[in-house]
Amino acid sequence: MLTIKDKTELQRFIKKLRKRSTSEPEIETNVKKILSEVKKRGDKALIKYTKLFDKHTLPLKIEPDEIKEKTKEVSKEIIDALRFAAERIRRFHERQLEKSWQYEEEDITLGQLIRPIERVGAYVPGGKASYPSTVLMNIIPAQVAGVREIAVSVPTPHGELNSTVCAALHLLGIKEVYRVGGAQAVAAMAYGTETIKKVDKIVGPGNIYVATAKKLVFGEVDIDMIAGPSEILIIADSSANPAFVAADMLSQAEHDEMACSILVTTSEKVALEVKKEIARQIKSLPKSEIAKKSLKNFGAIIVVKSLNEACDVANEIAPEHLEVMTEKPDNLLPLLKNAGAIFLGQWTPEPIGDYVAGPNHTLPTSGTARFFSPLGVYDFLKRSSLIKVGKEGFNRLASYVDVLATLEGLQAHANTVKIRKTT
Amino acid sequence: MLTIKDKTELQRFIKKLRKRSTSEPEIETNVKKILSEVKKRGDKALIKYTKLFDKHTLPLKIEPDEIKEKTKEVSKEIIDALRFAAERIRRFHERQLEKSWQYEEEDITLGQLIRPIERVGAYVPGGKASYPSTVLMNIIPAQVAGVREIAVSVPTPHGELNSTVCAALHLLGIKEVYRVGGAQAVAAMAYGTETIKKVDKIVGPGNIYVATAKKLVFGEVDIDMIAGPSEILIIADSSANPAFVAADMLSQAEHDEMACSILVTTSEKVALEVKKEIARQIKSLPKSEIAKKSLKNFGAIIVVKSLNEACDVANEIAPEHLEVMTEKPDNLLPLLKNAGAIFLGQWTPEPIGDYVAGPNHTLPTSGTARFFSPLGVYDFLKRSSLIKVGKEGFNRLASYVDVLATLEGLQAHANTVKIRKTT
Numbered sequence: 001m002l003t004i005k006d007k008t009e010l011q012r013f014i015k016k017l018r019k020r021s022t023s024e025p026e027i028e029t030n031v032k033k034i035l036s037e038v039k040k041r042g043d044k045a046l047i048k049y050t051k052l053f054d055k056h057t058l059p060l061k062i063e064p065d066e067i068k069e070k071t072k073e074v075s076k077e078i079i080d081a082l083r084f085a086a087e088r089i090r091r092f093h094e095r096q097l098e099k100s101w102q103y104e105e106e107d108i109t110l111g112q113l114i115r116p117i118e119r120v121g122a123y124v125p126g127g128k129a130s131y132p133s134t135v136l137m138n139i140i141p142a143q144v145a146g147v148r149e150i151a152v153s154v155p156t157p158h159g160e161l162n163s164t165v166c167a168a169l170h171l172l173g174i175k176e177v178y179r180v181g182g183a184q185a186v187a188a189m190a191y192g193t194e195t196i197k198k199v200d201k202i203v204g205p206g207n208i209y210v211a212t213a214k215k216l217v218f219g220e221v222d223i224d225m226i227a228g229p230s231e232i233l234i235i236a237d238s239s240a241n242p243a244f245v246a247a248d249m250l251s252q253a254e255h256d257e258m259a260c261s262i263l264v265t266t267s268e269k270v271a272l273e274v275k276k277e278i279a280r281q282i283k284s285l286p287k288s289e290i291a292k293k294s295l296k297n298f299g300a301i302i303v304v305k306s307l308n309e310a311c312d313v314a315n316e317i318a319p320e321h322l323e324v325m326t327e328k329p330d331n332l333l334p335l336l337k338n339a340g341a342i343f344l345g346q347w348t349p350e351p352i353g354d355y356v357a358g359p360n361h362t363l364p365t366s367g368t369a370r371f372f373s374p375l376g377v378y379d380f381l382k383r384s385s386l387i388k389v390g391k392e393g394f395n396r397l398a399s400y401v402d403v404l405a406t407l408e409g410l411q412a413h414a415n416t417v418k419i420r421k422t423t
Numbered sequence: 424m425l426t427i428k429d430k431t432e433l434q435r436f437i438k439k440l441r442k443r444s445t446s447e448p449e450i451e452t453n454v455k456k457i458l459s460e461v462k463k464r465g466d467k468a469l470i471k472y473t474k475l476f477d478k479h480t481l482p483l484k485i486e487p488d489e490i491k492e493k494t495k496e497v498s499k500e501i502i503d504a505l506r507f508a509a510e511r512i513r514r515f516h517e518r519q520l521e522k523s524w525q526y527e528e529e530d531i532t533l534g535q536l537i538r539p540i541e542r543v544g545a546y547v548p549g550g551k552a553s554y555p556s557t558v559l560m561n562i563i564p565a566q567v568a569g570v571r572e573i574a575v576s577v578p579t580p581h582g583e584l585n586s587t588v589c590a591a592l593h594l595l596g597i598k599e600v601y602r603v604g605g606a607q608a609v610a611a612m613a614y615g616t617e618t619i620k621k622v623d624k625i626v627g628p629g630n631i632y633v634a635t636a637k638k639l640v641f642g643e644v645d646i647d648m649i650a651g652p653s654e655i656l657i658i659a660d661s662s663a664n665p666a667f668v669a670a671d672m673l674s675q676a677e678h679d680e681m682a683c684s685i686l687v688t689t690s691e692k693v694a695l696e697v698k699k700e701i702a703r704q705i706k707s708l709p710k711s712e713i714a715k716k717s718l719k720n721f722g723a724i725i726v727v728k729s730l731n732e733a734c735d736v737a738n739e740i741a742p743e744h745l746e747v748m749t750e751k752p753d754n755l756l757p758l759l760k761n762a763g764a765i766f767l768g769q770w771t772p773e774p775i776g777d778y779v780a781g782p783n784h785t786l787p788t789s790g791t792a793r794f795f796s797p798l799g800v801y802d803f804l805k806r807s808s809l810i811k812v813g814k815e816g817f818n819r820l821a822s823y824v825d826v827l828a829t830l831e832g833l834q835a836h837a838n839t840v841k842i843r844k845t846t
Contacts, residue, residue: 081826092533095526101518109767110515110781115760117794131831164830200793215642219649222794226642247839254835281842286834329811336807337538344532344811349839352812355827356820358533359808371540371623371645373806383796384759385782388752388767389775397779403504404778407587408554411709412677416670416772419704 001278001299003271013300014317018367020229020258020298031183031212038187043194049184056159060195062177070166082168085356086136092358093144096377102386107393111386116146117222119197120380121189123204124165126155126181133354135168137361137375138204138224143172145380150174151199153189155181182206186213190221203375205362224375228366229258229298232350233319233339235310235332236274238267240325241346245270246277248323248349253291253299260298262317264310271301311335318369321350338369394420424701424722426694436723437740441790443652443681443721454606454635461610466617472607479582483618485600493589501587505594508779509559515781516567519800525809530816534809539569540645542620543803544612546627547588549578549604556777558591560784561627561647561798566595568803573597574622576612578604605629609636613644626798628785647798651789652681655773656742656762658733658755659697661690663748664769668693669700671746671772676714676722683721685740687733694724734758741792744773761792817843 004010037045043060051057071079102111122138125131135152142150154165156179169177178196180188186206192198202214203224214223232252236245249261265271278295282288304310311332314322318338326332329344336342340363341353354361364372389397398417405413427433460468466483474480494502525534545561548554558575565573577588579602592600601619603611609629615621625637626647637646655675659668672684688694701718705711727733734755737745741761749755752767759765763786764776777784787795812820821840828836 077826078830081823081830084823085827095524096535103518108780112519112782112799113756113765118760133827133831218641219638219791222791243842244839247835247842250835251833251839254833281835281838285838286832291835333536333809337541338805339807341808341810342536344809345813347814347817347843348810348812349843351824351828351833351836351839352817352820353808353810354824354836356823357531357810357812359535359810363808368642368645369805369807371805374808376535376806378801382761382792382794383799384762384792385764385776385786385797386756386767387764387771387776387780387782389771389780390768391770394770394775397775400504400507400779401774401777403500404508404556405774407501407504408556409709410674410677410774412670412673412704412714413774413777415704415708416667416674416774419666419670420770420772 001275001295001301004300004302010302010313017260017298017317020260020366027208027212031209031216034183035187035213035216038184038193039191046180046184046188046193049182050180053182054155054157056156058159058179060178060180062161062179064175066161067166067170067177070161070163071170073163074167078164079167082132082136082171085133086140086171088356088358089136089140090144093141093377097144098378098381105393107390109386109388113384113386114381116148117200117380117382118147119149119151119199120147121199121202122150122152123185123202123206123210124152124154125206126157126162126165130162130165132164132168133361134205135165135172139172139174141360141375141377142380145377147380150176151189151196152177153180153185155179155185183209183213186210186217190217201380203379224362224379225364225368225372227362229260230255231260231319231365232321232323233262233264233314233317234323234325235307235314236263236265236267236270237307237326238270239327240265240270242270242273242277244346244349245274245325246281249274249278249299250281250285250291251349251351252321253294254285254287255294257290257293257297259294261295262300262302262319264302264304264313266304266307266310268303271303274301307332308335314339318367320363320365320369321353323348323350340364340369340374424698424718424724427723427725433725433736440683440721440740443683443789450631450635454632454639457606458610458636458639461607461616462614469603469607469611469616472605473603476605477578477580479579481582481602483601483603485584485602487598489584490589490593490600493584493586494593496586497590502590505555505559505591508556509563509594511779511781512559512563513567516564516800520567521801521804528816530813532809532811536807536809537804539571540623540803540805541570542572542574542622543570544574544576544622544625546608546625546629546633547575547577548629549580549585549588553585553588555587555591556784557628558588558595562595562597564783564798564800565803568800570803572599574599574601574612574619576601576603576608578602578608606632606636609633609640613640624803626802647785647802648787648791648795652683653678654683654742654788655744655746656685656687656737656740657746657748658730658737659686659688659690659693660730660749661693662750663688663693665693665696665700667769667772668697668748669704672697672701672722673704673708673714674772674774675744676717677708677710678717680713680716680720682717684718685723685725685742687725687727687736689727689730689733691726694726697724730755731758737762741790743786743788743792744776746771746773763787763792763797
């Protein structure tokens with residue numbers, strides 16, 4: 001793990017971080033091939049790729065009964081935890097709901113209609129990493145928005161359904177589920193096939209093939225965001241508990257070798273003790289090998305002179321997760337501009353946000369918190385402007401339209417008001 | 424112009440419409456080359472391409488004094504119209520401003536911080552099509568959002584600054600303007616050069632090179648949307664004034680040969696009369712050749728049996744602009760799901776929305792109103808989740824985090840709560 005004490009080093013490190021999310025041209029070529037084949041051949045291509053990658057030839061659609069049946073394998077403790085999480089997630093997201101509005105001026109009505117997207121496709125990763133929490137985080141905001149049709153696509157390697165993913169789907173009442181994964185699932189949702197009806201928007205995380213496919217179909221449909229490897233940045237002063245800091249850094253590092261854990265601290269002592277704690281805690285982790293590689297590649301302890309400077313570093317990195325473990329964490333809040341989610345104080349480890357706090361765990365990565373937001377209800381709403389002008393209102397506006405349209409050389413635009421004026 | 428009376432024909436027409444926005448692989452190759460050269464060589468590449476495409480070697484930066492000076496060439500009538508439009512646009516967009524919020528549960532604070540994006544680049548087309556209205560529509564929402572740095576890029580063919588674009592920039596108090604256009608301008612804003620500082624988001628319309636470049640840099644920065652050719656769809660019953668309908672269709676058709684004007688009507692009589700009116704009005708248009716080609720390629724009159732059916736057609740096409748010229752236009756509003764902007768009644772010709780009504784004229788095209796929204800203040804805001812949990816709150820949540828993290832095989836995640844519990 002790198003210890004960084006000067007700005008040149010810091011810039012070099014940030015540059016390295018940003019590169020993590022670059023996709024390889026070779027992957028793009030493969031994904032393009034899959035997309036175009038699914039677009040042309042529909043279900044036939046889905047069946048072919050599912051056989052090739054997931055090694056099964058089961059029907060593409062998973063029947064609600066199968067999901068219900070599979071849910072029975074899940075313990076009550078887990079069902080309770082999923083239900084507890086779902087309720088909290090729903091409650092938070094309900095606050096994000098926006099309503100249509102309009103206002104009147106003399107003889108002019110202006111407004112904004114805010115309505116749910118009609119049909120959404122949610123991708124749920126399967127195989128090695130089956131995450132029921134992803135099901136909750138991606139689908140609940142769509143439900144709160146009022147999306148009428150939610151289709152889920154989940155790969156089932158060797159045909160094996162994940163029982164806890166089923167439990168989450170069952171809990172949310174999702175009936176339309178397909179056992180398709182990878183770029184082919186994204187293609188099916190974007191273009192439609194005989195079995196899978198085209199959607200308007202695709203959400204959900206996935207591997208580099210899924211991410212690349214989503215980027216390529218953007219425009220044909222909307223997508224949530226282009227998710228890269230996970231990150232945490234922790235701002236800590238001398239009051240921070242090094243064991244907590246170390247545990248939280250390791251929780252990101254275990255995700256994958258490209259994940260990134262950064263400590264920014266004003267305390268040399270904390271820096272040293274966190275290092276020791278990481279070395280101690282990492283030993284007992286089942287995923288210690290992944291965590292070690294992640295920390296070696298993208299782990300860093302940045303020692304700064306002041307908490308102000310720490311905030312500057314955080315804003316520049318614009319991390320997905322930002323923990324503040326300082327004596328007065330609230331004081332830093334006005335200074336923190338770019339972060340997917342901010343966790344204040346020592347009793348708010350980031351995994352609380354991953355599962356049960358309520359806010360979404362789908363967050364902008366790789367510095368995109370400069371301009372992207374957490375997944376939310378707003379991602380499942382679309383707006384239409386509303387303009388209604390009466391004859392009086394028209395007369396107040398018309399001459400300005402005439403001037404501006406004429407100025408821009410758009411005579412037919414000007415004519416639309418001229419022809420009405422003469423009536 | 425096509426007259427469509429059956430569903431097969433309609434489906435064929437919609438397919439043709441959707442294809443308008445497909446970009447050619449050849450353009451993508453050229454744009455990629457420009458992007459990568461600007462990324463590597465910075466200003467040098469900008470200067471090279473500006474010389475090549477815009478035929479000048481003037482400094483990249485346009486000084487505020489040049490803009491102020493150029494504004495003096497603009498008549499008072501035009502300045503007044505721009506000011507009138509700007510005020511109305513600002514007033515409407517102020518309604519879109521959202522505020523940060525948070526709420527408390529026992530010992531848990533949850534919230535959403537809503538803050539402006541730091542630095543935005545606005546592309547303003549130049550040359551043949553210089554639109555001061557575009558300056559107003561793209562920049563005012565960013566200003567309302569509170570964006571601190573707004574950089575504008577505008578091509579100046581042969582070095583010639585457009586005076587009305589300058590007037591609009593001056594009116595809005597914009598000081599940072601570059602005379603760079605095309606894919607090279609997008610590249611400069613996305614990657615940064617010696618002269619142009621990297622932005623967080625790029626907005627604004629442009630030709631196919633600009634649109635392709637924006638699509639390619641998406642992810643590195645955010646973009647507003649991928650704009651295609653303009654569209655209007657008019658729903659009319661027998662009460663509609665055929666001369667108004669024709670004028671409004673022509674106002675789209677004059678934009679370019681790929682623009683699309685569609686009438687959906689329950690009245691065969693209106694259909695016939697609109698055709699006659701178009702033939703009559705088109706003769707006197709300066710852009711009659713463009714309008715003719717547009718109507719020939721993508722113009723259509725769709726005759727339907729009921730207004731319900733008309734709404735279904737509108738929802739499927741999801742037009743950028745949707746006019747309703749029926750006896751009771753408000754009655755259709757609940758049925759209209761997909762449209763960039765809706766114009767109700769015969770006194771609301773679409774150009775009123777282009778210039779002075781208040782809502783944005785940057786709208787989703789090519790059917791993307793299914794999932795995209797008009798450009799708005801929300802496009803210049805980003806959200807961060809806020810989570811703050813105290814010790815009591817932590818104790819209520821911890822065991823569920825433990826269960827779910829363990830279930831997902833993320834032991835280091837579970838450890839973050841375990842280690843705190845033992846404290």
